[in-house]
Amino acid sequence: MLIPWLYSKQYTARQWITGRIFALTKRKARSQSDARGPRAQRPRKILMVATGLLGDTIMSTPVIIEARRLWPHAEITLLGRRRNCELLSACPAIDHFKEAASLPFSLRGAAGVKALKDWTAAQSFDVAIILLGDEFAYLLAEANIPVRVGVRGHLLEPCLTHTYDIGSPRTWGPGERLNAIRCLGFDVPDSLPRLWVSDTARESARRILSELGMDSSERYIALHPFGSTRYQWWPPERARQLADGLWSEQGLKTIIIDGPETRDYATEISTGNLLATPALLEVQELLALIEGAALVVSTDSGPFHIAGALGRPLLGLFRSTRPEHAQRYPQAQVAFGQEPACARNCSWNRCDSVPCLQLDGLSVERVLSEIGRIQSSTFCASGSGE
Numbered sequence: 001m002l003i004p005w006l007y008s009k010q011y012t013a014r015q016w017i018t019g020r021i022f023a024l025t026k027r028k029a030r031s032q033s034d035a036r037g038p039r040a041q042r043p044r045k046i047l048m049v050a051t052g053l054l055g056d057t058i059m060s061t062p063v064i065i066e067a068r069r070l071w072p073h074a075e076i077t078l079l080g081r082r083r084n085c086e087l088l089s090a091c092p093a094i095d096h097f098k099e100a101a102s103l104p105f106s107l108r109g110a111a112g113v114k115a116l117k118d119w120t121a122a123q124s125f126d127v128a129i130i131l132l133g134d135e136f137a138y139l140l141a142e143a144n145i146p147v148r149v150g151v152r153g154h155l156l157e158p159c160l161t162h163t164y165d166i167g168s169p170r171t172w173g174p175g176e177r178l179n180a181i182r183c184l185g186f187d188v189p190d191s192l193p194r195l196w197v198s199d200t201a202r203e204s205a206r207r208i209l210s211e212l213g214m215d216s217s218e219r220y221i222a223l224h225p226f227g228s229t230r231y232q233w234w235p236p237e238r239a240r241q242l243a244d245g246l247w248s249e250q251g252l253k254t255i256i257i258d259g260p261e262t263r264d265y266a267t268e269i270s271t272g273n274l275l276a277t278p279a280l281l282e283v284q285e286l287l288a289l290i291e292g293a294a295l296v297v298s299t300d301s302g303p304f305h306i307a308g309a310l311g312r313p314l315l316g317l318f319r320s321t322r323p324e325h326a327q328r329y330p331q332a333q334v335a336f337g338q339e340p341a342c343a344r345n346c347s348w349n350r351c352d353s354v355p356c357l358q359l360d361g362l363s364v365e366r367v368l369s370e371i372g373r374i375q376s377s378t379f380c381a382s383g384s385g386e
Contacts, residue, residue, distance in 0.1 A: 007107075010107075011105055012155070014105050015105060015135060015138075015155040015156055016155045018105075018138050018155075018156065018159075019137075019138075019154075019155045019156045019157065019158045019159065020158070022138065022141065022156075022158045022159050023158035041184075041185075042071070043071055043074050043125075043126035043127040043147070044073075044074055044075065044126055045074065045075045045077070045123060045124060045125045045126050045127075046067060046071065046074050046075065046076045046077070046125065046126065046127045046128075046129070047077050047079055047120070047123070047125045047127070047128040047129070047140075047145065048063070048064060048067070048076060048077065048078050048079065048094075048128075048129050048131060049079045049080070049128065049129070049130045049131060049132065049133045049136050049140075050078060050079070050080045050084050050088075050131045050132045050133065051079070051080050051081050051084060051100055051103065051132055051133035051136070052084070052131075052132030052133065053132075053228070053302065054083060054084075054087055054283075054302035054305065054306070055301065055302045055304070055305040055325070056132050057080070057084050057087055057088070057131075057132060058087070058193045058195060058302075058305040058306065058308075058309050059172075059173055059174050059177060059193050059305065059328070060131040060132060060174070060177045060193075061088070061091070061174075061193045061194050061195070061309065062174045062177065062178055062190075062191045062192070062193060062194075063129065063131055063177050063178055063180050063181060064076070064078075064088075064091065064093050064094065065093055065191065065194065066178065066181050066186075066188045066191070067093070067129070067181065068092075068093035070181070070186060070188075074126075075095045075096065076093060076094050076095050076096075077094070077095065077096040077097070077098055077123070077125075078094050078096070078097050078098070079098045079100055079120075079133075079136075080097070080098075080099070080100060080133075081099065081100055082099050083283055084132075085097040085098075085099055086282060086283035086284055087195070087283050087284075087287075088195075088196075089198065089283075089284060090196035090197055090198040090201070090284065091195075091196050092196065098116075098119070100116060100133075101116075102116065103133070103135060103136075104135045104136055104138060104139050105135055113139070116139065117139050117142055117143060120139060120140065120143040120145070121142070121143040121144065123143075125143070125145045126145070126146060126147060127145070127146075127147040127148075127149070127184075128140045128145045128147065128148050128149065129149040129150075129180050129181075130148075130149060130150040130151065130160075130180075131177060131180065134150055134151055134154040134155075134156060135156065137150050137154065137156035137157070137159040137160055138156055138159045140159070141159040141160075146161070147161055147162065147184075148160045148161045148162070149161070149162045149163070149164065149180050149183060149184065150162075150163060150164075151163065151164065151165075151166055152164060152165050162183045162184060163183065164179035164180045164182065164183040165179055166179065170324060171324040173324075173325070173328060174190065174191065174192065174193055174328075175190040178190060178191075192309070192329070192330075193305065193308065193309040193328070193329075194309055195287060195306060195309040195310050197284065197287045197288050197291050197310070198284055198288075200284070201282070201284035201285050201287060201288040202288045202291075202292075204282075204284075204285050204288065205285055205288035205289050205291075205292060208277055208278065208279075208281075208285065208289065209289075209292075211278045212255070212275045212277070212278070214253065214275075218253070219252055219294040220252060220253050220254065220255050220292075220293055220294060221243075221246055221252050221253070221254045221255070221293060221294060221295050221296075221297060221371075222254075222255050222257050222289060222290050222293035222295070222296045222297070222298075222303070222307070223239055223242065223243070223254050223255070223256050223257065223274075223296075223297045223298070224256070224257040224258075224296075224297070224298040224299060224301060224303040224304070225238070225239050225256070225297075225299060225317070226258065226259070226261075226262045226265075226299065226301065227299045227300070227301045228301065230354050230355065231351035231354045231355055231356045231359075232299055232300070232301065232319075232355075232356065232359070233299065233355050233356075233359065234299055234317045234355070234359050234362060235355055235359070235360060236265060236266075236269050237269065238363075238364050238367075239254070239256060239269055239274055240269055240271050240273075240274050241364045242254065242274075242297075242364050242367055242368065243271065243273040243274035244271075244273055244274075245364060245368045246273070246368070246371070247273040249368070249372075252294065253273055253274075253275060254273060254274050254275065255275050255276075255277065255289065255293070256269070256270065256274055256275065256276050256277075257277075257281075257286065257289065257290070257298070257303050258276065258277070258281075259280075259281075260280055263280060277289070286303070286306065287306055287310065290303060290306050290307050290310060290312060291310050291312065293307075293312060294313070295312070295313045295314070295315065295371060295374065295375065296312050296313070296314045296315070297314075297315045297317065297367065297371070298314070298315075298316060298317065299316070299317045299318075299359070300316060300317075300318050300319070300322055300325055300326075304316050304325070304332075305325070305328070307329075307332075308328055308329030308331070308332050309329070311329075311331060312331070313331060313374055313375075314329065314331060314332040314333070315332075315333050315334070315335060315367070315370050315371060315374055316332055316333070316334040316335070317334075317335055317337070317359060317362055317367070318334050318335065318336050318337070319336070319337055319342070319351075319356055319358040319359060320336045320337060320338055320339075320342070320358055321342055321358065323336065333370060333373070333374050335362055335366060335367060335370050336358070337356070337357075337358030337359045337360070337361045337362045338358060338361060339356075339357040339358045339360075339361055341357060342356070342357055342358055
């Protein structure tokens with residue numbers, strides 16, 4: 001634990017020092033004078049930085065949509081990690097993608113950062129908006145981008161020309177990210193996140209279903225019991241029981257949605273009614289499988305946001321200590337686990353038990369009941385519209 005702690009401390013310290021040096025040289029003041037011109041209002045080339053988690057990237061999509069609406073003739077480039085670029089690869093609002101192979105201030109990626117800095121400077125962007133990836137502020141300043149927008153209060157804030165507030169880092173959502181546009185003087189309304197699926201990914205999903213022995217028209221449930229840490233998992237052994245219950249009660253098979261870090265576990269727990277995909281999914285294939293699902297059941301993780309942004313019927317399995325995203329999507333229902341001991345022993349982002357006692361308290365019977373309630377309301381809503 002000591003080495004990760006030391007790495008984190010030096011990473012933070014180097015950003016603080018860089019920000020202070022930038023502020024002391026008064027380069028920010030000079031940059032702000034450049035930002036008042038027409039390039040801030042009528043940009044030709046816009047860079048969007050999004051290098052965060054998939055769920056956070058999805059909640060930031062309204063900014064990209066609004067940027068395209070406000071500046072229909074501008075070229076918009078997304079700078080992100082590979083999975084960020086794959087996630088938004090079918091977005092019609094984005095013209096170009098640039099993968100960030102290295103992150104600024106990384107000790108091991110100096111050469112990659114230098115190459116990225118040179119590329120950024122050569123593009124002559126008029127505006128850069130940091131959605132996720134505050135550590136890029138200095139790189140954007142070094143590239144002499146005249147309008148640089150980022151989150152207020154970050155260590156590298158002196159490197160920015162415009163800042164926006166996201167409120168609490170724990171609870172921000174799409175509305176707070178839209179402040180990245182508002183701080184430039186534009187009045188934009190709150191809007192829901194959106195995602196786009198390519199036709200190539202849909203075809204690939206049909207092939208995956210065929211390899212699983214399913215007809216492309218066969219209805220299925222998509223299940224994601226995992227999370228970025230083990231205490232965020234719904235006990236995966238219950239996935240088999242849930243799949244058996246869905247098969248016996250409704251004749252629906254369940255496809256378990258997994259990532260590279262949970263691939264072996266998903267394969268191990270798969271059965272006749274709980275199917276694991278035959279290979280690791282590309283992000284767009286994941287989107288296509290979720291898009292085609294009759295219902296998605298997911299923990300508070302990337303697939304929850306994917307299903308929400310695609311408008312799919314959705315059941316979230318949440319800890320009551322982390323309710324902030326439960327109401328992000330109007331079609332989503334959420335089952336909250338309850339455990340009084342968590343209020344005493346756990347913090348907002350750390351559980352004293354693995355798995356989390358709150359998620360462990362969500363029984364298969366409870367989940368089946370919630371699924372039945374969602375399907376009943378969906379059926380009634382569709383029936384009333386006919």
